[in-house]
Amino acid sequence: MPHRNRFTAACRPIAFPAGLISPNAVLEFTTDDLAHALFATGRAPGDEVRHGWASVWEFVHRTSLIPAYVRRTRGGALVKSALARELDRSEKGTLSYSLGQALTGIFCERKLGVTHLLHIDRYGSRWGVVFAATKKRADLFGLSPTGWVVAEAKGRSNGMEPALPNTLVAQKRSVKSISGKRPWLALGCVAAFPPHRHELSITAVDPDEEGPEPVDVDLDLDRYMLAYYEPFLAAIAAGTPQVRDQRYLTSRLGLLDLRVGLRKDIAARVQQASQGQLSGLYDSVVELLDSGVELDEAATAFPDGTLVGSDWTDAISLNDWRF
Template sequence: MPNIGYESAGFQPALAGLNGGGVLTCTWPQLVWAAVTVGKAFGDEAAFGVFSTFERIHRSSLLYAYLVEAPSGAIMKADTYLGADPSEKGNISYSLGMTVAKLYSELLLSTPRLLHYATYAGGYAITTGAGGSRPDLIGLTSTGDWVVLEAKGRSNALEAGVVATAKLQSLQILTIDGLPPVCRVGMAAYFAPSGLRFSVEDPVGGGSRKVDITQDKFAMRYDSALRRLIQTRTPNASRRIAGHQYLGAEYPEADLFLSIPEDQMLDRGRMLDDTTYLGRDGLLIELGSSWREGKMLLQPQLR
């Protein structure tokens, strides 16, 4: 199974168990779920139509095209990544940093919903304090707490100062819906010789920006964007997975099936089988045959 090493520091007593670091074990369905779901909210479709959906699906393709799994489970740069030009590597590492942030939030922070702060600060009546620096993401945990994340991505080793800069950006938020975030996380994903890793810190303090958005509105904007992923594909497809029937959308160009089960009693945040993950946010993602066992151990051109 894929694994990502990490180091973690600075979390206060309520989250002190996160300090120290270790190895985050995951699956390719979880990684693809993270890539597809991180970030934008309902409203970008109004501006850009189906192209916003294409952008989400494209993130999954980046994982397939540029990463390879080592026999140890470490996630390495594929030959295609090594051969990319600097600007391409910048785009890949940025997307990978956001994906790792979403995966970390899901698996260790119990935060299934994240939205881009900058994209929606103006359009959704989010008021801010002075200053140009701001974090990437705000999130809502399963227990109703707020989190703030600034996520960086690097194609090579983690240079000095990257996490410090991320921490400063994460500190800019004072309150969300009148409440201080339970953590303000600065993190950076990077490639060590041993494979993909990330470093994360929760600094002490808070800035002057106040985000005026309720939990209900935040969840609605996130959930509406997920539903758009299903609605853009007609006719709807059907799959039988682990004894249940799911109605959803096929994306053959990325070899994905997506569904939002209506059954609220389903246990979320778990693998349903080897190829299917049901996220805590309610989005089910099944990977097709091109992602199946052993394929990601091969270079992309050999799969």
């Protein structure tokens, strides 16, 4: 992506294993990264038979928040537009929550190597899995090279409360196991806008103990992979087909100025799984991804085999954010 579309945000890690993340970490990302993370961390399943295009409408809603309310300073910081500051409390909450999820997704990919971060409710809704009733359950989970990562995403429209980092440290792990295995990391990630600078910053905390009622997630890896990719196929089907690269199945969502794609070999295998050939999907996708990431000059190719290209340069460059 062009340099003018790249954001940088200070990242403060707390209580992570020594040497895992630099105490002066910086997270770099683009509008493509934001759009991809908003899609991947969405709650709505992509099963069109039972849920129609719910995941597509959710994606359209969440990604439209970026050109509408997000701006970039000359220095690369992410700030909110003047219109975003005029939203009512509930609308600000929606924007903050979405940014919190997006930045949690980007953090988990860049710093922890999680390529398929999934909303736990998407998996539950897709497969009829009922989890124990608790208000403290984490939002997201995904597999890293070292093991499972569980993440709770938070967003703040202003600064983070002074006590929140300590609260997150004290907050216990809400997921005890995934497929019988204890998560490698269980973190809380907060995206906030400190009032003295109004620029996005990230605080990530790794609580090291389990809570009083931790959840066991009985997960099937093939179902996990299908739940992850189905919304991408739904979005591609909803858009206008494009054939700019023979390696990808792509389409354009015109009003959003957004291009979405998936490698054709992975798309074909996922489509087979959605039609009943589910067994072995996880291993098949991992094997295909091991062949490497296919590059595309007009968009960002992600480690999960998807492609996202946003054309929001004019929108995020507007100077309607100055205080």
